[in-house]
Amino acid sequence: MVNEVCLRTLDLERPWLMEQYQSRGGYEVLKQVLTEKRAPEAIIEEVKKSGLRGRGGAGFPTGLKWSFISRNAPGQKYVVCNSDEGEPGTFKDRDILRYNPHQLIEGMILAGYAIGATRGYNYIRGEFWEPYERFEQALQEAREAGFLGDNLLGSGFDFDLHTHLGGGAYICGEETALLESIEGKKGQPRYKPPFPAHFGLYGRPTIINNTESLASIPMILEKGGEWFADIGVKNSGGSKLFSISGNINNPGVFEIPMGTPFSELLEMAGGMKDGRKIKAVIPGGSSAPVIPGEQMMDLNMDYDSIAGAGSMLGSGAVIVLDDTNCMVKTLERMSYFYHEESCGQCTPCREGTGWLYRVVHRIESGQGRQEDLDLLDDVADKISGKTICALGDAAALPVQGMLRHYRDEFQYHIDHQRCMVGAG
Amino acid sequence: MTDKLVTIEVNGQELQAEAGIMLIEATDAAGINIPRFCYHKKLSVSANCRMCLVEVEKVPKPLPACATPVSDGMKVYTRSPKALAAQKGTMEFLLINHPLDCPICDQGGECELQDVAIGYGRDVSRYSEGKRVVADKNIGPLIATDMTRCIHCTRCVRFGEEIAGIREMGATGRGEHMVIGTYIEKSVDSELSGNIIDLCPVGALTSKPFRFNARAWELTQVEAIAPHDSLGSNLNLHLRDNKVMRVHPKDNESINETWISDRDRFSYEGLYSSDRLTSPMVKKGGEWKEVSWEMALEMAAASLKEIGDGDQIGTLLAPTSTLEELFLAQKLMRGLGCNNIDSRLRQGDFRMDATQNSVHWLGSSLSDMDQMQTVFVVGGNIRKEQPILAHRLRKAAVNGAKLHYLNPIQIDLNHRGDQDVCTPGEMAGRLAAVAKAAGVKASGGGASLLGAAKVDESAKQTAANLKAADGALVMLGAMAQAHPDYALLHTLAAALAEATGAQLSILPTSANSVGAQLAGAVPHLQAGGTAAERAGLDTLRMLKMPRKGYLLLGVEPGRDFWNGSLSMSALQSADMVVAISAFRSPELEACADIMLPMAIFTETSGTYVNAEGRWQQSRGVVRPQGESRPGWKILRVLGNLTDQPGFDYIDSQQIHDELHKLCESSTLDNKQAEPQNLEPLLSADVLLRGGDTPLYACDPLVRRATALQQTQDAGSDTIRLHPQEAARLGLDGSDTALVKQNGNQIDLPLQLDERIPQGCVWISTGLARTSTLGQPFGEVTVEKA
């Protein structure tokens, strides 16, 4: 039961082409919706039923998000797809863009139909050149086939779609920074509320969803919300793309049902490299708190299971670490990332991420002080929940997670000015 | 906005607040203090500093009070352990990269960061890494930067975008490397730029002229009224040792809100110019001699009496004088039989005087300006005439108002608006076209122009927008009033307003332009603002038909006049010129025979009546310099010495009260009968000079404010002209050209400028060299130097 939704055409020769996509029934559900003039409310209802939760990291129910848009409000509305994929460890959306761009396009058109938007933007990470070209080519094909433009298939519904290539800043993946960036401004998050559903792109009602969320829509509408929900488990409908990397034999992207045991995923990915012992797993992108390997081996890949262990499923980026890894060094690298990527707008994140990094850095370089671990906890605590966007939390969480499970390793560094892991 | 009230509870105290306002507005109104840096009531909410975090019941995270709307039943704790922890956390973060050397910071003692740190900071810093250092940039003569101190609150950035309407400051870089600045090293040129000094909560942006001159706690604060433009912005003066050290705005929602223009902020520097006249002086055999007050006053009184025929005297009064000075000066002179009294020194045409019997004014209250739906400005560059008024017009434009401009130069707008640009000679014709489009019949003063006018799309649009608006103004700006056909522009504008239902607005140009009319400091109105029994000569005729003697009050020959060279020749040919003045200048010394040193702004008490007719009083708060005396006292003694009754005032309040009584039934009204047979005086077919009075060239005080004089808006002694006009005149490639006007000639540097209409060359007035030429709008020849 793999590759049932977003990667369902992966076995085809050149799945990114229109004819290939259509050979699997692609665009059929769009045609149906348009010709039957299916009620938008019914579509939103179906998405709610599917249990689809946002695949960008926060896991917010997609159907519920769509229902916040006042469909009948006059004026322009927008659908925006978040293909910025900047979270370290995450590389699943790239594969959707590369191998199944038409399903994303179809999903976005359907989303536009559901909320009454006539324009869509796909914001693609700046470094994704090949995926960008694939997506552009698919847009061209879709336009030629009459799936984009005015009066789609004679239905009276207009929808067009454009790509926007980012500049490579992680923060532009945050939905409101992304909107600012499309508007041509500096990518800085906006304070919420108001949420994009009320004040989005150019101040108009907007839904913004992750690539995987939107690419799941055609299958949900084709086979029904219940079908989708049943693939997964309670509270975690459907299947999910996991991008697994680290000290494993076969890193890559796997689409598997929600609730699949982690051990199975690890097996699909070829198991631990060189047969080494699993030390820890970061289960949902770099901002998800680390989970010790042994504990992880008993968990399932769904929202509740991972949350129960004090972490989060996030974007489904699974980073596996074996026992050669020094946790201080690992955290140093992560803290450096958030320090570098903070947009600098709000005080706790601008000043705090640098402070966190510098303290971890000095512990790593043998200059740690006894009071440093409490200081790290305290600074992380002063950032979390007090910033404009979740990047502040994302910077604090890994610190808190590492200190929860590996405090002794940090303490060792401070006491002995060196690493307890031989290879570290 | 809804007017619905909700009830919230803050720290156990129940409050009523308008639904939808932010929590911080509600607590501010109730006097409950929540610390903040980025929030400012006049700027958009950015919620970036996180200093205002408070606890709200049932919400797990602390919320920013500046960005959290109140809702019914909300329970808020601003000083609970959770709220305090959040606030202290933010404070600690703000301080880690902030220099802790307050003793050498110019903001020390009035720094919001320092103040809040005392309440929320720690004693010892836990941050031991190197602090961030940011290179400073030179952003011009008014604002000093110390960007290492910046806390990134973006108030200055938002001010530029939202208030000044030009993006001058911005944030570049990310994270800790984010830097606030001008991106490329350039000066900040907004005429409102100084407000970012007040907005900046720390010592990152400070006043360059004031910097390191005094500490906040050494200063005493007193109120004053700004003495330049017709707004009468409210000021707080900061004094030390009998000296004005700096000027800040004083909030007045219905005038200047929380802002002031750079002119009002920095002109105080002129008070301390070495040009101050500090003792009475008399010219003897071409030499200036200091004399006693007694002697000077007696000589002045005697020489005024000696002329005998009052009609042989001209009285020229600065429109920036106090109301008391203006009133006493005209009372003195009318008492001596002289009706030749004027304060409209830069006006170009007085043909309207004959039928004017009420006081001209703005035509609207200042606060109604923001609500206008259409404004048609004729001959006005409001931003560079009266910056705070322009801010209100900009607010109207941002709210969707249609703004139209008809000018002899393309101006820089900071809002959306349509500009019709033509030569000075074509202006009346273009205005007639708009009036015709609005249905004005060819009759009255502008008949011939109306008859000939060609109505085009733009004229139709302007007329239609005026008609459609609920709240519209036709505004005559400074360039219209300086136009030699002002009477025609006035007549046409009045007819246009009448036909469209708009208000006619005659923008008063100076601090007391309205006051001067009420005080009788114009030839056709007497004190009380009603038609004078016997009208005298206006400024232009007083100069064109030189008088034997003149009394000058606060006036600088040459630079303060519409026609600089004419003013010099008339005054120089007089037998006797008595000048009451705060400053000396070579031009004044060349013309005057007696100079009486006058106290000015801040040194004397007095009243200003602003553009909307509001009377505002300023006190004398510092001692006059040297031997100078308040103008009203000088005039009182002259009244006594010329044996006139009714000059026994004890203080300026008595003068104020006397005039106020006379004005009890006076009204401000722009309606008047149209004079007949107005023919255009300015030819449309010759090369014309166009000229404005630059923002910082308008009166003797600003002209001596050294920092302002180093800015762009000080203007320059140049000829600006369109590249094609330069080519037509055979001037391409030249750096300078020879200008001839009214028999005077000078050579001036040449600047190509596509904003100048062809058929016209632009030479500003009020400047050192250009004021030796003639009128701002008139025939001119330009040739190779």
Ligand SMILES: Cc1cc2nc3c(=O)[nH]c(=O)nc-3n(C[C@H](O)[C@H](O)[C@H](O)COP(=O)(O)O)c2cc1C
């Ligand atoms: C710092 C930061 C970076 C983010 N980067 C991404 C991203 O690259 N891709 C993404 O889909 N969502 C990203 N998000 C989440 C988005 O803000 C948003 O929640 C998401 O696009 C919503 O789509 P979904 O509901 O379909 O998940 C990021 C959030 C934060 C705070």
Ligand code: SF4
């Ligand atoms: S939390 Fe960080 S990234 Fe997010 S707005 Fe604040 S400074 Fe920018």
Ligand code: SF4
């Ligand atoms: S310079 Fe001052 S006003 Fe501007 S962002 Fe920095 S601290 Fe705020």
Ligand code: FES
């Ligand atoms: S004042 Fe509220 S966040 Fe700055």
